[in-house]
Amino acid sequence: MSNPSILILPGDGIGPEVMAEVKKVISWYGAKRDVQFDVSEDLVGGSAYDAHGTPLHDDTMAKAQEVDAVLLGAVGGPKYDALDFSVKPERGLLRLRKEMDLYSNLRPAQCFDALADFSSLKKDVVAGLDIMIVRELTSGIYFGEPRGIIEEGNERVGINTQRYTESEIDRVARSAFELAMRRGKKLCSMEKANVMESGILWREVVTEVGKDYPEVELSHMYADAGAMQLCRWPKQFDVIVTDNLFGDLLSDAAAMLTGSLGMLPSASLGAPMANGRPKALYEPVHGSAPDIAGQGKANPIACILSFAMSLRYSFDMGAEADRLEAAVEKVLADGVRTADLLGEEGVTPVTTSEMGDAIVSAL
Amino acid sequence: MSNPSILILPGDGIGPEVMAEVKKVISWYGAKRDVQFDVSEDLVGGSAYDAHGTPLHDDTMAKAQEVDAVLLGAVGGPKYDALDFSVKPERGLLRLRKEMDLYSNLRPAQCFDALADFSSLKKDVVAGLDIMIVRELTSGIYFGEPRGIIEEGNERVGINTQRYTESEIDRVARSAFELAMRRGKKLCSMEKANVMESGILWREVVTEVGKDYPEVELSHMYADAGAMQLCRWPKQFDVIVTDNLFGDLLSDAAAMLTGSLGMLPSASLGAPMANGRPKALYEPVHGSAPDIAGQGKANPIACILSFAMSLRYSFDMGAEADRLEAAVEKVLADGVRTADLLGEEGVTPVTTSEMGDAIVSAL
Numbered sequence: 178m179s180n181p182s183i184l185i186l187p188g189d190g191i192g193p194e195v196m197a198e199v200k201k202v203i204s205w206y207g208a209k210r211d212v213q214f215d216v217s218e219d220l221v222g223g224s225a226y227d228a229h230g231t232p233l234h235d236d237t238m239a240k241a242q243e244v245d246a247v248l249l250g251a252v253g254g255p256k257y258d259a260l261d262f263s264v265k266p267e268r269g270l271l272r273l274r275k276e277m278d279l280y281s282n283l284r285p286a287q288c289f290d291a292l293a294d295f296s297s298l299k300k301d302v303v304a305g306l307d308i309m310i311v312r313e314l315t316s317g318i319y320f321g322e323p324r325g326i327i328e329e330g331n332e333r334v335g336i337n338t339q340r341y342t343e344s345e346i347d348r349v350a351r352s353a354f355e356l357a358m359r360r361g362k363k364l365c366s367m368e369k370a371n372v373m374e375s376g377i378l379w380r381e382v383v384t385e386v387g388k389d390y391p392e393v394e395l396s397h398m399y400a401d402a403g404a405m406q407l408c409r410w411p412k413q414f415d416v417i418v419t420d421n422l423f424g425d426l427l428s429d430a431a432a433m434l435t436g437s438l439g440m441l442p443s444a445s446l447g448a449p450m451a452n453g454r455p456k457a458l459y460e461p462v463h464g465s466a467p468d469i470a471g472q473g474k475a476n477p478i479a480c481i482l483s484f485a486m487s488l489r490y491s492f493d494m495g496a497e498a499d500r501l502e503a504a505v506e507k508v509l510a511d512g513v514r515t516a517d518l519l520g521e522e523g524v525t526p527v528t529t530s531e532m533g534d535a536i537v538s539a540l
Numbered sequence: 541m542s543n544p545s546i547l548i549l550p551g552d553g554i555g556p557e558v559m560a561e562v563k564k565v566i567s568w569y570g571a572k573r574d575v576q577f578d579v580s581e582d583l584v585g586g587s588a589y590d591a592h593g594t595p596l597h598d599d600t601m602a603k604a605q606e607v608d609a610v611l612l613g614a615v616g617g618p619k620y621d622a623l624d625f626s627v628k629p630e631r632g633l634l635r636l637r638k639e640m641d642l643y644s645n646l647r648p649a650q651c652f653d654a655l656a657d658f659s660s661l662k663k664d665v666v667a668g669l670d671i672m673i674v675r676e677l678t679s680g681i682y683f684g685e686p687r688g689i690i691e692e693g694n695e696r697v698g699i700n701t702q703r704y705t706e707s708e709i710d711r712v713a714r715s716a717f718e719l720a721m722r723r724g725k726k727l728c729s730m731e732k733a734n735v736m737e738s739g740i741l742w743r744e745v746v747t748e749v750g751k752d753y754p755e756v757e758l759s760h761m762y763a764d765a766g767a768m769q770l771c772r773w774p775k776q777f778d779v780i781v782t783d784n785l786f787g788d789l790l791s792d793a794a795a796m797l798t799g800s801l802g803m804l805p806s807a808s809l810g811a812p813m814a815n816g817r818p819k820a821l822y823e824p825v826h827g828s829a830p831d832i833a834g835q836g837k838a839n840p841i842a843c844i845l846s847f848a849m850s851l852r853y854s855f856d857m858g859a860e861a862d863r864l865e866a867a868v869e870k871v872l873a874d875g876v877r878t879a880d881l882l883g884e885e886g887v888t889p890v891t892t893s894e895m896g897d898a899i900v901s902a903l
């Protein structure tokens with residue numbers, strides 16, 4: 178059998194810097210654990226636009242369809258703000274999600290013990306927090322038609338469409354129930370069924386899928402109440418499943434609450450390929466942070482933990498993922514901090530590269 | 541000139557209980573300050589459904605159109621969960637908002653000094669917090685067509701439409717700029733212009749309106765980043781303007797962050813009527829809390845402060861509004877607490893009615 182293949186798309190801003198540290202980790206696995214990957218690299222986002230006039234070249238799209246996993250850094254930056262909607266850096270990422278059909282976006286919101294003080298929340302509210310938000314990623318208002326800005330009477334109208342089919346809801350709900358089975362067996366589904374018919378269908382289908390998972394305790398919450406409850410007492414949740422747009426806001430809020438934003442990875446999974454592995458893209462939750470790009474200040478941990486998620490979800494190497502996660506925890510426990518994690522007195526920040534080296538040493 | 545008129549719609553759950561305390565306050569103004577209101581009362585939500593088979597009777601709708609201000613308690617409850625979408629309690633509230641054309645929903649997120657400890661956020665993050673979220677309330681995905689659940693192929697599809705016209709954005713933006721002028725002169729507009737065309741139009745129109753308010757410092761933020769920043773450091777904001785759906789989530793999150801949820805009022809304002817007063821509806825941000833309804837445990841302060849907002853925004857009685865708000869602060873400073881505000885040792889909770897009496901005494 179050939180080596181598992183990975184396509185690296187560093188993207189924009191701090192993307193290339195954090196990805197350089199992931200490459201060190203991948204090399205370590207090759208040299209020390211004899212886990213070999215076929216790694217290729219390409220452009221996405223603003224950097225692809227600069228090179229090709231499009232945020233994702235068709236050749237890159239084709240490569241992404243063939244590999245076992247895509248690792249993405251981040252896209253976007255003020256340099257591209259004035260670009261037309263259709264070629265904005267984000268469109269590259271959205272095209273990958275849509276054409277690879279990555280319908281299940283796993284966003285852990287986890288509070289690292291060593292970092293609980295960074296949260297704006299009280300320590301007892303976040304210490305030990307470990308929840309998982311499953312966000313639908315290929316449908317809803319992100320992709321629904323009709324969309325656009327049209328003329329009507331003598332003014333313009335901006336239009337987007339939320340559309341969910343039963344099967345789209347069914348498959349993401351199933352992935353969330355499966356996850357809940359491997360975790361705390363509690364699933365909370367969030368929508369606005371009191372206001373939106375798409376939310377009514379969402380609730381019905383999730384309830385129906387729930388019958389196949391009698392062991393999982395299923396609850397439903399309106400998304401506004403969900404936003405409140407995440408802020409009040411996030412530990413009441415185990416797994417949350419929600420649509421693309423609500424998932425965008427709720428997972429970002431949850432990530433910020435942990436105080437560990439620069440630390441949080443994500444996995445976007447699709448249907449199994451011929452080799453049994455799911456289509457998959459892994460990326461940190463943080464953005465391209467153009468303000469600190471190129472200064473060696475970025476925290477590579479979210480990107481490294483995204484690679485750890487690929488070991489777990491794409492390559493069935495749960496033990497190796499545990500090893501990498503433990504190395505990260507050890508480095509943090511040792512007090513190694515990038516600039517975003519400062520706050521304690523007398524700690525000097527390490528660079529992006531030094532953080533990567535520390536994690537490789539800890540491995 | 542005839543007395544200003546108020547239509548009271550207590551609604552469901554704790555609505556009638558908290559509204560009873562507002563009536564005491566209204567009586568006090570009549571007796572002690574000779575401020576007379578013509579008060580009438582009617583049904584909305586589940587209680588209207590029970591009486592008439594509809595969550596808002598046409599006669600009630602007509603009355604609401606005629607009065608100077610509507611005061612609403614809360615709608616909804618598990619008793620009505622199984623009702624058809626078209627007659628759910630929420631539809632009564634949504635019909636009022638839509639037919640009165642109450643496009644500008646003002647939701648203060650304010651942290652009461654005496655209650656800063658109730659927040660899940662660290663005290664320095666919330667103490668003194670005082671921001672205002674202006675939510676568009678009559679358009680967007682709440683009301684856009686087409687909507688519904690349709691059959692397509694052999695499955696069902698749930699559809700909702702986000703639709704914003706330039707004039708809809710213009711008028712709510714103007715109301716937000718006006719507010720910013722009377723406050724800290726900072727306005728942050730939130731949308732997802734990186735993903736939604738309706739967000740692009742939103743950003744363009746808000747920017748255009750901003751030219752008429754050169755003194756206001758205008759910024760734009762993606763709504764997911766906005767959710768993060770509200771959780772991280774809410775004091776960076778003064779006024780926030782956003783659409784109906786984002787406003788629903790963001791204002792609820794912000795309200796919860798203050799730790800003063802049972803305390804927060806809201807105003808929903810429309811265009812000026814013939815007498816110069818805006819169409820207006822005032823309601824607490826909290827819901828109908830069916831779990832504690834009828835037990836004398838509910839906190840009437842949010843509803844009383846909603847009446848204070850009516851004094852300010854409908855009746856041009858800013859000084860009387862200040863007086864009522866000061867009375868609430870005094871009662872809190874004196875340590876009077878309803879059950880939702882407990883936490884300190886040795887404090888015995890007062891009932892809904894006792895809290896109302898305490899506020900009237902403080903007036």
Ligand SMILES: CC(C)[C@H](C(=O)O)[C@@H](O)C(=O)O
Pocket residue numbers: 267270271425734735764
């Ligand atoms: C970059 C942007 C298109 C994206 C989204 O809105 O989905 C981001 O916010 C995310 O959550 O991954």
Ligand SMILES: CC(C)[C@H](C(=O)O)[C@@H](O)C(=O)O
Pocket residue numbers: 371372401630633634788
């Ligand atoms: C009750 C419900 C229809 C309403 C909304 O979604 O607008 C509520 O959540 C609110 O924020 O006022």
